[in-house]
Amino acid sequence: MIETELDPLIAPELSATNARHGFFTRSGGVSRGLYAGLNCGVGSNDDKEKVAANRARVAGRLLVAPENLVTAYQVHSADTHVVTAPWGDDGPPKVDALVTATPGIAVGVLTADCGPLLFADRTGKIVASAHAGWKGAFTGVAEAAIDKMEELGARRDGIVAVLGPTISKTAYEVGPEFFDRFLQADSSNGDFFTDGSRNGHAMFDLPGYIRRRMEKAGIASFTDLAICTYAEEDLLFSYRRATHRQEPDYGRLIAAITPA
Numbered sequence: 001m002i003e004t005e006l007d008p009l010i011a012p013e014l015s016a017t018n019a020r021h022g023f024f025t026r027s028g029g030v031s032r033g034l035y036a037g038l039n040c041g042v043g044s045n046d047d048k049e050k051v052a053a054n055r056a057r058v059a060g061r062l063l064v065a066p067e068n069l070v071t072a073y074q075v076h077s078a079d080t081h082v083v084t085a086p087w088g089d090d091g092p093p094k095v096d097a098l099v100t101a102t103p104g105i106a107v108g109v110l111t112a113d114c115g116p117l118l119f120a121d122r123t124g125k126i127v128a129s130a131h132a133g134w135k136g137a138f139t140g141v142a143e144a145a146i147d148k149m150e151e152l153g154a155r156r157d158g159i160v161a162v163l164g165p166t167i168s169k170t171a172y173e174v175g176p177e178f179f180d181r182f183l184q185a186d187s188s189n190g191d192f193f194t195d196g197s198r199n200g201h202a203m204f205d206l207p208g209y210i211r212r213r214m215e216k217a218g219i220a221s222f223t224d225l226a227i228c229t230y231a232e233e234d235l236l237f238s239y240r241r242a243t244h245r246q247e248p249d250y251g252r253l254i255a256a257i258t259p260a
Helices: 048-061 134-139 141-151 176-185 187-192 206-216 239-244
Strands: 020-023 069-071 080-082 097-100 106-111 115-120 127-132 160-163 193-195 202-204 221-224 253-258
Touching: 020 115, 048 069, 048 253, 069 253, 080 141, 097 106, 097 141, 106 115, 106 127, 115 141, 115 206, 115 253, 127 134, 127 141, 127 253, 134 141, 134 176, 134 206, 141 206, 160 206, 176 187, 176 202, 187 193, 187 206, 206 221
Parallel strands: 069 106, 080 097, 160 221
Antiparallel strands: 020 253, 097 127, 106 253, 115 127, 115 160, 193 202
């Protein structure tokens, strides 16, 4: 399954800003077995040298030094961090959105079903990445990233956002407590749920939920690549697919962006 060349998904909306980016798939990596291909997850149990080699390939594609491709210690929060240099001895911060205006730095997000969001302002000089699982999306991680970009000088009405491969509603069944939490927050959130296969369960449309929040955020545009991680086994890693198969671990995809 391993390809010899990287083949990231590219969003024209981001390319138009001249910020270099990619929603990287499994293609082009050196990992084997469960992690076959471009596994970029340092938190996986994959061979660390292979993960480092995969990440170096991504950095090379983005024209940054390997150490300048940075990802956070993701904790499903709405917390953000402005990046001006590679991580020091303390390692990555526990946040779920990274923002930078520093040339030569690429901010990345690791996912395996959650929503990878990349942002750029119209100049491409201020960019961000965000990890939008249900909890991060619900608590406002995407909006927090936009706010931080504004603090660095971006105009909100000039920011474009793109959602990469994310688990789709057809593969995302949730329990009643999940449904209740969203309905209690906003009754219109019922738009993102349909009946599940099990009694009391529902299918949740995470990409649709993210879209509505982004459309309310006042940015220039939002695009969903509309690719399901669960369904595209040869192309993408999926935590839920691995769980359903009772596999011991899973690879992580990376999406990353660097300022123009």
